Amino acid sequence: MMTVASALLDSAAAAAAKAYAPYSHFQVGCALLTARGNLFTGCNVENASYGLTICAERNTIFHAVAEEGPGMKIAQLAVIALGHEFPPCGGCRQVIAEFAGAETPIWFLRDGKPVSMTMAELLPASFRI
Numbered sequence: 001m002m003t004v005a006s007a008l009l010d011s012a013a014a015a016a017a018k019a020y021a022p023y024s025h026f027q028v029g030c031a032l033l034t035a036r037g038n039l040f041t042g043c044n045v046e047n048a049s050y051g052l053t054i055c056a057e058r059n060t061i062f063h064a065v066a067e068e069g070p071g072m073k074i075a076q077l078a079v080i081a082l083g084h085e086f087p088p089c090g091g092c093r094q095v096i097a098e099f100a101g102a103e104t105p106i107w108f109l110r111d112g113k114p115v116s117m118t119m120a121e122l123l124p125a126s127f128r129i
């Protein structure tokens with residue numbers, strides 16, 4: 001059965017294949033489902049001035065906001081890297097938290113299997129204003 005999580009991870013993997021990562025060779029993809037039911041994907045895009053690189057997660061979230069507007073809410077999000085396994089980086093966790101709830105599931109692979117952590121587990125005591 002095709003679950004939302006496996007569909008999101010598949011979409012993230014397809015996005016990872018489009019990464020522009022000539023410096024790190026880390027091809028990362030992200031897929032998110034919004035509360036309105038739209039799917040957005042994105043990849044990391046690196047730059048010769050390394051600090052200008054954008055992670056797959058932020059690229060995807062910023063695109064989703066550009067399409068849906070400031071009310072965009074993340075229902076579920078998945079991140080995948082080709083040949084590597086990791087949850088979103090710390091900076092992206094803060095950006096995800098801006099558009100997610102405490103219970104929003106964040107999917108990634110661990111030992112080849114989908115696992116999810118809630119936003120509150122990934123970023124306890126997040127900065128809020």
Ligand code: THU
Pocket residue numbers: 021024026028043044045046053054055056057087088089092
């Ligand atoms: N990267 C992401 O796209 N997302 C993460 O959560 C971790 C890191 C990218 C940034 C850079 O292009 C490459 O992976 C290596 O850090």
